[in-house]
Amino acid sequence: MLEPEEYLLVGEAKQRGMLFVEAEARRRGKVIAPIQLQGVAQRFQAFLEMYKLLTGFEETNPNAVMHHQVDQxxxxxxxxxxxxxxxxxxxxxxxxxxxxxxxxxxxxxxxxxxxxx
Known part of the structure; x- marks a missing residue:
């Protein structure tokens, strides 16, 4: 589940792309191993990469991430x-x-x- 601040980071990654995700990973002292995505999910690469960075779980369905907000x-x-x-x-x-x-x-x-x- 994502806390409100974490969900804002995921949304920001969706808007700004992989450079934003890479900068956040460096700030946290982590290295990104890109998820291999197919089809529509490729458009959400940065969104899903940020989710993985925050949770450690490699989600490939962008809709699932939308439902992992603790505020809901x-x-x-x-x-x-x-x-x-x-x-x-x-x-x-x-x-x-x-x-x-x-x-x-x-x-x-x-x-x-x-x-x-």
Missing amino acids: YGPPCPNCRKPLRTPAARFCAACGFGQEDIKTDARPLVARRSELF
Whole structure:
């Protein structure tokens, strides 16, 4: 998952290209071994290279990177520590935490039980 600052770097790489990625790699003291891409993915080379630089995972599907933003998901559940599915989640889909009082208070779990987050 990418933190907001990391996702900005990935977006910047998409705009500025491989020179930007190479400069960031040098700044971090790393060497880039380019991903071998085919077809449409080649247009997203810099985007995917920055993702690899930040996470260590060699993703070849640009759409998958778009879904790896931590801001799209809610905070970790206080009970099971898995991320809530959205910032506005009313209960944890994984363990059910927070379901018991949805009928009396339909606000997001973070708003209802802010002391837990």
